[in-house]
Amino acid sequence: MRDTNEESSPADRRTAAESIEHGGGGLSIREVLARVRPDAVPKPTSGSAVDVNDLVAAIVAAAGRHVPAGRLAPDADFFDAGGTSINAVELAAELEEQLGIEINLDEVFADSRPTALARQWLPQLQETAAPARPRLPAPPPLPDAPPPAAASPRTVPPPPATAFPVPRTQPLPAEPHRNGLSHTSARQEDLDQILADLALADRLPFTDVPDPLPPRRILLTGATGFLGSHMLLDLLRHSDAHVYCLVRAADQEAAAARLGAQLRSYALPWSNEIRRRVTVLPGDIRRHRLGLTDEQWTSLTHELDSVVGVAAAVDFLRGYQSLRTGNVLGALTLAELAATGRPKPLHHISSIAVFNEVGITSMGEDDPLAHVDRLVSGYDQSKWAAEVALRRARDHGLVVTALRPGGIGGHTKTGAYNAQDLSSGLISAFGRFRTVPAFRYLNAAPVDWVSRIAVAAICEPDAWGFDYNLTGVPNTLDDVVRDMALGGMHVRVQGWDEWRDTTLARLKTEPVPELAFLSRVLQSPTALQLCEATLKGPAARSDRTDALVSALRLTPATRYDAQAQLKTFEKLADDGLARLPQKDDPPYLWFTETTKGAVGPVGSDADASCSMALTLSVASMYQVVKERRVDVTGEVACPAIHAEPLRVESGDLWIRPEEGIPLQHGMRHQLLLSRLKLRDADGGLWWLEGRKYAQARRNLWHQTRALSVEVGRAGETASLFGEVVVPADSYVRDQIDGIRVDPRLTSQEKRAAKLTWLAWFGLEMGRGLLAPFARTAADLLDLRRPATVTERNR
Numbered sequence: 001m002r003d004t005n006e007e008s009s010p011a012d013r014r015t016a017a018e019s020i021e022h023g024g025g026g027l028s029i030r031e032v033l034a035r036v037r038p039d040a041v042p043k044p045t046s047g048s049a050v051d052v053n054d055l056v057a058a059i060v061a062a063a064g065r066h067v068p069a070g071r072l073a074p075d076a077d078f079f080d081a082g083g084t085s086i087n088a089v090e091l092a093a094e095l096e097e098q099l100g101i102e103i104n105l106d107e108v109f110a111d112s113r114p115t116a117l118a119r120q121w122l123p124q125l126q127e128t129a130a131p132a133r134p135r136l137p138a139p140p141p142l143p144d145a146p147p148p149a150a151a152s153p154r155t156v157p158p159p160p161a162t163a164f165p166v167p168r169t170q171p172l173p174a175e176p177h178r179n180g181l182s183h184t185s186a187r188q189e190d191l192d193q194i195l196a197d198l199a200l201a202d203r204l205p206f207t208d209v210p211d212p213l214p215p216r217r218i219l220l221t222g223a224t225g226f227l228g229s230h231m232l233l234d235l236l237r238h239s240d241a242h243v244y245c246l247v248r249a250a251d252q253e254a255a256a257a258r259l260g261a262q263l264r265s266y267a268l269p270w271s272n273e274i275r276r277r278v279t280v281l282p283g284d285i286r287r288h289r290l291g292l293t294d295e296q297w298t299s300l301t302h303e304l305d306s307v308v309g310v311a312a313a314v315d316f317l318r319g320y321q322s323l324r325t326g327n328v329l330g331a332l333t334l335a336e337l338a339a340t341g342r343p344k345p346l347h348h349i350s351s352i353a354v355f356n357e358v359g360i361t362s363m364g365e366d367d368p369l370a371h372v373d374r375l376v377s378g379y380d381q382s383k384w385a386a387e388v389a390l391r392r393a394r395d396h397g398l399v400v401t402a403l404r405p406g407g408i409g410g411h412t413k414t415g416a417y418n419a420q421d422l423s424s425g426l427i428s429a430f431g432r433f434r435t436v437p438a439f440r441y442l443n444a445a446p447v448d449w450v451s452r453i454a455v456a457a458i459c460e461p462d463a464w465g466f467d468y469n470l471t472g473v474p475n476t477l478d479d480v481v482r483d484m485a486l487g488g489m490h491v492r493v494q495g496w497d498e499w500r501d502t503t504l505a506r507l508k509t510e511p512v513p514e515l516a517f518l519s520r521v522l523q524s525p526t527a528l529q530l531c532e533a534t535l536k537g538p539a540a541r542s543d544r545t546d547a548l549v550s551a552l553r554l555t556p557a558t559r560y561d562a563q564a565q566l567k568t569f570e571k572l573a574d575d576g577l578a579r580l581p582q583k584d585d586p587p588y589l590w591f592t593e594t595t596k597g598a599v600g601p602v603g604s605d606a607d608a609s610c611s612m613a614l615t616l617s618v619a620s621m622y623q624v625v626k627e628r629r630v631d632v633t634g635e636v637a638c639p640a641i642h643a644e645p646l647r648v649e650s651g652d653l654w655i656r657p658e659e660g661i662p663l664q665h666g667m668r669h670q671l672l673l674s675r676l677k678l679r680d681a682d683g684g685l686w687w688l689e690g691r692k693y694a695q696a697r698r699n700l701w702h703q704t705r706a707l708s709v710e711v712g713r714a715g716e717t718a719s720l721f722g723e724v725v726v727p728a729d730s731y732v733r734d735q736i737d738g739i740r741v742d743p744r745l746t747s748q749e750k751r752a753a754k755l756t757w758l759a760w761f762g763l764e765m766g767r768g769l770l771a772p773f774a775r776t777a778a779d780l781l782d783l784r785r786p787a788t789v790t791e792r793n794r
Contacts, residue, residue: 410568
């Protein structure tokens with residue numbers, strides 16, 4: 001096939017590659033391939049009479065051309081061998097052209113072993129084959145594998161046989177079902193494989209209880225991932241440990257470069273001090289003994305005193321057979337490392353997905369897990385199998401701690417998020433399209449909290465050996481709707497099917513490359529069932545986690561609400577995923593304000609009447625929390641400027657501007673600053689600037705209502721100065737009782753909106769009024785102030 005570099009621009013290829021890598025946005029094989037290689041769209045051809053062995057050989061030969069090593073064993077997984085989503089699309093297109101059949105890309109993701117694909121596709125071939133035609137020619141011999149490439153993590157050679165080889169549990173059927181391997185047969189094969197994998201735990205060595213001491217030498221896998229990178233930094237911040245990071249790369253230099261790049265991508269540091277306490281080991285959890293040399297393996301078995309397994313393939317499209325090597329056998333390899341040599345605890349990052357059975361009623365830390373035969377997703381099955389296998393490892397004396405996050409949200413301080421996390425995709429879609437599916441609970445917590453609690457359990461010996469749900473405080477549907485409304489993103493609740501159809505339609509008409517993976521998930525029957533099980537499940541309980549947090553005096557879990565998501569929403573918007581409220585959006589909340597007073601020429605008495613009839617509004621609570629700014633419209637009546645009222649063309653009011661720092665180091669603290677652009681009836685432009693101050697005086701009621709104003713022509717200095725005041729009899733009527741809220745909200749949401757605004761505004765004004773009194777008191781009580789001459793002469 002021709003090189004794509006000759007066919008399209010680098011920008012086009014990058015956009016297309018990202019779309020394909022993230023799932024193709026629901027495109028067919030031909031449509032997806034056409035984005036990268038327009039001249040290579042395959043054309044169907046008539047089939048040939050083949051048997052299953054011919055088909056396996058043909059798939060093996062073709063697949064070998066799309067993996068780094070140039071070869072693929074019949075029972076090896078295409079993705080484990082280094083194939084990417086782009087490679088999978090190209091392989092499927094090549095086989096479509098060669099075999100003359102329609103290939104469903106979901107089948108490739110579900111189980112990409114050539115033997116499994118052959119069983120799926122053989123019935124199609126037999127239906128379309130002409131019996132008299134010759135069989136497929138035998139493919140050429142597989143070439144010897146070339147030496148490993150020395151570049152990127154995408155070119156890692158395929159793993160050799162795992163330390164836990166599993167014999168095939170069922171022979172290839174001679175005559176599969178008419179439409180391929182039936183759903184029931186495929187499910188049974190997965191279940192048989194899961195049971196065989198669980199039995200591998202019985203091969204682990206027996207071990208003693210580790211010393212109950214905080215770890216000093218830790219092996220961490222998954223440090224380049226979203227959660228793992230934050231855990232690496234938390235391990236360094238909150239312990240004295242030296243951390244060995246297993247990183248998938250060709251050599252140590254490439255591994256260190258990859259780790260540093262990933263940390264920086266999540267706004268995490270990669271300094272000399274961090275490098276001093278980190279040893280980077282090139283390796284792969286999918287390979288025998290993690291891809292380490294015998295010497296490295298033996299050394300680690302005696303030097304380490306803790307093993308932390310975070311690495312896993314998080315992919316909701318791939319099936320169990322495709323995920324088991326990394327997610328299950330990799331966990332067992334870590335268990336073998338922990339049980340060999342010096343006794344070591346194993347801390348395993350599991351997932352709340354082990355409960356992802358439709359209809360499950362409880363998800364407590366010690367509650368029974370889901371029935372594995374009722375888990376629909378390969379990811380759910382692989383996390384279930386890993387955790388259950390490690391439970392069996394406990395019978396060999398291994399101390400295993402299972403840490404189960406739910407959805408992992410963005411960092412509350414930096415906004416860093418995982419673009420491929422389903423939670424991020426759903427939240428982005430909620431905010432972008434202003435609709436949410438009806439659900440029971442979202443069990444999600446920010447990455448900084450999940451990481452900190454996980455590291456606390458790792459570093460506290462008394463916490464070892466138990467199961468923890470790191471899910472935070474669940475969000476209800478009402479919570480999410482209210483949070484979105486407070487953020488200025490008023491969402492409509494839809495049924496699951498309606499929401500899915502609406503979202504897919506919007507993603508098609510308004511394509512967002514960063515959300516292409518979500519489109520792919522919403523079109524996969526298996527992934528859809530996973531989403532439904534997640535959204536309809538109960539709230540996760542975390543009694544043991546809460547007790548640990550309390551005992552260690554850590555920050556308790558709080559709901560991942562609008563304020564906690566603020567930075568992440570901003571970053572999602574910057575990256576094109578979400579859409580924040582705009583200034584021209586319909587107002588969320590508004591009220592009127594009438595002021596009366598007088599102005600006069602600068603330096604003279606203020607004897608000319610001046611009044612303002614304004615409407616103050618906010619597009620969202622996001623606006624006021626982020627900017628402390630209110631939009632202003634209305635009119636200004638001032639005969640000293642013009643006989644007719646002036647219209648406010650644009651206006652802003654800032655609450656406690658510059659955090660209320662006093663002007664010119666005086667004792668007047670700013671409460672409000674307003675700037676208005678005015679136009680008179682003749683088209684002339686004016687500006688008005690008003691300031692409200694707080695001082696350490698008794699007339700607080702007047703201070704909250706009075707506004708000092710300056711007025712001048714556009715481009716000139718102030719010509720008028722004075723003061724306007726909100727009449728006492730209209731203040732409460734207009735600014736409290738007169739608050740109006742977006743009519744699209746429910747009565748309960750309207751009341752919540754008013755209370756939220758009044759609580760926030762009242763708190764800000766209270767802080768502003770208190771500041772000058774606090775400063776005066778500090779001056780009076782400052783014992784460090786030098787004594788005056790009078791005081792010294794006493």
